[in-house]
Amino acid sequence: MPQIITEANLRSLIDSLVKESKLVVGPKEAGSMVLYQPLSNGADLKLGALPRRSSKELFFPICEDILTFGKEDGVTKVKDVDRASFPDAVLIGALPCDAGSPSILDAVFSWDYNDDFYLERRKKSTIVGIACTSCDDACFCTAVGYAPDSPAGSDLFLTPLKDGSYACNAVTEKGEKLVSAHGSLFKEGAAADAAPLAAPDTAKLDLAKIKEWLNTHFEDPLWQSIADVCLGCGACAFICPACHCFDINDEGTPDHGTRRKHWDACGFGKFTNHASGHNPRDIQNKRYRNRIMHKFKYYDDKFGKTLCTGCGRCIRACPVGIDIGDILNKINVQAG
Amino acid sequence: MNAKAQKAKGCGIEPAYYDAVTQAIRSEAVKVLKEGAVSAVIGYLPGRRKSAAVPAVVTTEEEAGRLIFSPACVNNLSLYLTKAKKGILPGGKIGIVAKGCDLRALAGLMGESQIKRDDLFIIGINCAGVQGAVAAGNGQLTEASIAKKCRECTAHTPEGVDFVAGTLPHLDGLTPLEAEELARIEAMPQAERWAYWKEQFSRCIRCMACRQVCPFCYCEQCLCDKNRPQAVESSPRPAGNTAWHIVRAMHLAGRCAGCAECERSCPMDIPLNLLNRRMAQELKELYDYEASMAPQEKGPLNQYKEDDDQSFIK
Numbered sequence A: 001m002p003q004i005i006t007e008a009n010l011r012s013l014i015d016s017l018v019k020e021s022k023l024v025v026g027p028k029e030a031g032s033m034v035l036y037q038p039l040s041n042g043a044d045l046k047l048g049a050l051p052r053r054s055s056k057e058l059f060f061p062i063c064e065d066i067l068t069f070g071k072e073d074g075v076t077k078v079k080d081v082d083r084a085s086f087p088d089a090v091l092i093g094a095l096p097c098d099a100g101s102p103s104i105l106d107a108v109f110s111w112d113y114n115d116d117f118y119l120e121r122r123k124k125s126t127i128v129g130i131a132c133t134s135c136d137d138a139c140f141c142t143a144v145g146y147a148p149d150s151p152a153g154s155d156l157f158l159t160p161l162k163d164g165s166y167a168c169n170a171v172t173e174k175g176e177k178l179v180s181a182h183g184s185l186f187k188e189g190a191a192a193d194a195a196p197l198a199a200p201d202t203a204k205l206d207l208a209k210i211k212e213w214l215n216t217h218f219e220d221p222l223w224q225s226i227a228d229v230c231l232g233c234g235a236c237a238f239i240c241p242a243c244h245c246f247d248i249n250d251e252g253t254p255d256h257g258t259r260r261k262h263w264d265a266c267g268f269g270k271f272t273n274h275a276s277g278h279n280p281r282d283i284q285n286k287r288y289r290n291r292i293m294h295k296f297k298y299y300d301d302k303f304g305k306t307l308c309t310g311c312g313r314c315i316r317a318c319p320v321g322i323d324i325g326d327i328l329n330k331i332n333v334q335a336g
Numbered sequence B: 001m002n003a004k005a006q007k008a009k010g011c012g013i014e015p016a017y018y019d020a021v022t023q024a025i026r027s028e029a030v031k032v033l034k035e036g037a038v039s040a041v042i043g044y045l046p047g048r049r050k051s052a053a054v055p056a057v058v059t060t061e062e063e064a065g066r067l068i069f070s071p072a073c074v075n076n077l078s079l080y081l082t083k084a085k086k087g088i089l090p091g092g093k094i095g096i097v098a099k100g101c102d103l104r105a106l107a108g109l110m111g112e113s114q115i116k117r118d119d120l121f122i123i124g125i126n127c128a129g130v131q132g133a134v135a136a137g138n139g140q141l142t143e144a145s146i147a148k149k150c151r152e153c154t155a156h157t158p159e160g161v162d163f164v165a166g167t168l169p170h171l172d173g174l175t176p177l178e179a180e181e182l183a184r185i186e187a188m189p190q191a192e193r194w195a196y197w198k199e200q201f202s203r204c205i206r207c208m209a210c211r212q213v214c215p216f217c218y219c220e221q222c223l224c225d226k227n228r229p230q231a232v233e234s235s236p237r238p239a240g241n242t243a244w245h246i247v248r249a250m251h252l253a254g255r256c257a258g259c260a261e262c263e264r265s266c267p268m269d270i271p272l273n274l275l276n277r278r279m280a281q282e283l284k285e286l287y288d289y290e291a292s293m294a295p296q297e298k299g300p301l302n303q304y305k306e307d308d309d310q311s312f313i314k
């Protein structure tokens, strides 16, 4: 028998978690948009809209301090950030295209160097994903191997039912624990019919074929034709659930300051600018090529995964209408 | 007129108007390419999504025959003529499709000696308006989807261009939402206004879309990218965000063409054009300067006159 939770109980679950001093993050109205933000109670949860930015920021914040430094009696002292104080967190209401991203990013953040900031947050969080019931013409999760009902990456996965409640599928031990610790909010029973799922209007892409094409088309007129108009801003990368580049800056004065890690983007002209002044990606279409190569070839070469969940955010945000779904289709066709 | 009555009336621009502009652009672009009068035309091609159009540099008659004008043609294409985008255009004379607000940017760039009029073939549009954000939709212009700048446009009819595309349809007067918002903020006590902007800037993620889309942000080295030493904190935090927005507003004062591309491009919906307009108001009051479709050799902040107002120096 599946576990069921009513919408009211889902909101009560948030209230309980907040009372337990957990950091509860979920979609919340923020002015003209919805963002994944800390919820102060169950009523804050806003379901049914794709948040403007992905939920990666729970693990990989826009900006975080990694150490502070200051002069004491003429000696510079360095103080680490106390990672043990990061709170236990529950990400609730993450759509499949967001819930799926941390399990892609784990590979790079624990590769040649363990990013303790990311990994500590990751260890301490539970992801409650939710099946997606509405999409637009930028969505293409089904084309890249995800789906509106894909539980990949979720610890507990909720499926909206026609009667307004949710069927709960505990995917991992973390998910089971969350359910058993709040057993009174869940009940076992026969599930009503599932609410209709979102149905993105895109054909499935052959990612292996696309990768093969990328293997042999580092130089190709396609890059110029699709990306000369690219502006070189970071809008697409910043709101993407899978982009994960960051910069590190010391800010403050030599006597007192903070080392900060914050989002960066391979689209920026300065991203590969060498100290010598040489820039191997000297024109925008080479930077955009890197975006595609990294997502659909390099990351796959290294970690066997694709850096895209098909959320469509970059398509909606691009100021010049560059459409990664369209580009992948083009490559798919060229790859024969 | 109240907002309700406005709504009922709609902004009533027929799709046929955009079709006619599209046809005019196509035939002129094909013609100038065929004659060899230009080596390329910067215009708009349809996007995969109904509500999107993409800027494009077309060099063949075949491509020119696919150019469009629709409510999705939001971009200010003059950006592609600046040195920030160098290397993407072929040599020779360039054709460019320009709305009225884009023409002010072209004029500004001429005034700053960034481009030369003789190097351009300008296809000006009798422009009825474009959409505010490229949201999912059917691509039609409605009272709800029209850009705020277009509600208060004073540049519908192009001036000083080589070819005019389309005929302006009848345009209903629309409530000047942005002017109203500006007045509302202006009326706030200073502390409240500061709190308003602090809240807005706190959402900035420093993606720099506002800078990259701006035709006047063509500096090869932006002050805000400097890191040896750092001039403005580049991390998205209150200090650096506020500094960045002050730098942006100040460096564009007297240069901004009012195309509002920065605000449109901002993924965090920060109302940047309010700052642009406030600066423009200041320039008008202090120096009687306004961005226009006619190139002005020296902007007010690039020259000094003995009788300049100096009351702001305290």
Ligand code: SF4
Binding pocket: A236, A239, A240, A241, A242, A243, A295, A307, A308, A309, A310, A311, A312, A313, A314, A315, A324
């Ligand atoms: S590349 Fe674009 S569509 Fe893919 S996950 Fe990132 S933002 Fe979403």
Ligand code: SF4
Binding pocket: B099, B100, B101, B102, B127, B128, B129, B130, B147, B149, B150, B151, B153, B154, B155, B156
């Ligand atoms: S502001 Fe005027 S010229 Fe510019 S797009 Fe709107 S209606 Fe056209």
Ligand code: SF4
Binding pocket: B203, B204, B205, B206, B207, B208, B209, B210, B211, B262, B265, B266, B267, B268, B269, B270
């Ligand atoms: S576009 Fe918006 S979010 Fe990006 S840097 Fe500019 S103001 Fe900030």
